[in-house]
Amino acid sequence: MRIGELADQAGVSVRSLRYYEQQGLLDSTRTPGGQRIYEEGAVERVQLIQQLYAAGLPSHAIVDLLPCVSTGMVTGSMYDKIRHERDAIDQRIRELAAARDKLDGVIEHVLRVGIHHDGQ
Incomplete structure (x- = not known):
């Protein structure tokens, strides 16, 4: 699929996808005309990258963890990193x-004593 399709399906910007490639988080191939083409599982990979970013992981940690997801193979050091991030x-x-x-607690207090309106 092309970059615009992936962006639409994954719910991210084209700019984000380009950044993910620069960071080594996402791979694409190029057409003879230079357009990016992504493989079948790219939507799920982008969604996982988004979740890991949202959880506060930096790109270098995500780069280290993604091979575990892709291959299912985990070394001892990878496992330690996964546990640490979790x-x-x-x-x-x-x-x-x-x-x-x-x-x-603040909301409960406000409901008990009432809301004071500005200017009154």
């Missing part, structure tokens, strides 16, 4: 849950 995500989840719980 642990870091778990920590961020705990921190976000704590922040949400504090906001819930």
Whole structure:
């Protein structure tokens, strides 16, 4: 599929796809006219890259982890990196849950005492 199709199907910009290629996260072949062509699983790969970025992983960590996803083969050091990144995500989840719980407390308080309107 061509770059515009992949961008549409994966829900990302063409610019993002070019960046992913520059970072070594995504591969394409070129037509004789120089247009990028992506393989069948590119949509799923781009979505995974997006999820990993959203989880806070830097591109260099994603580059290290993607071969595990593609091949299913994992070395001991790759496994350690995967576990480390998962642990870091778990920590961020705990921190976000704590922040949400504090906001819930503020919301409960506001509902008990009422909302004060500006200018009144």
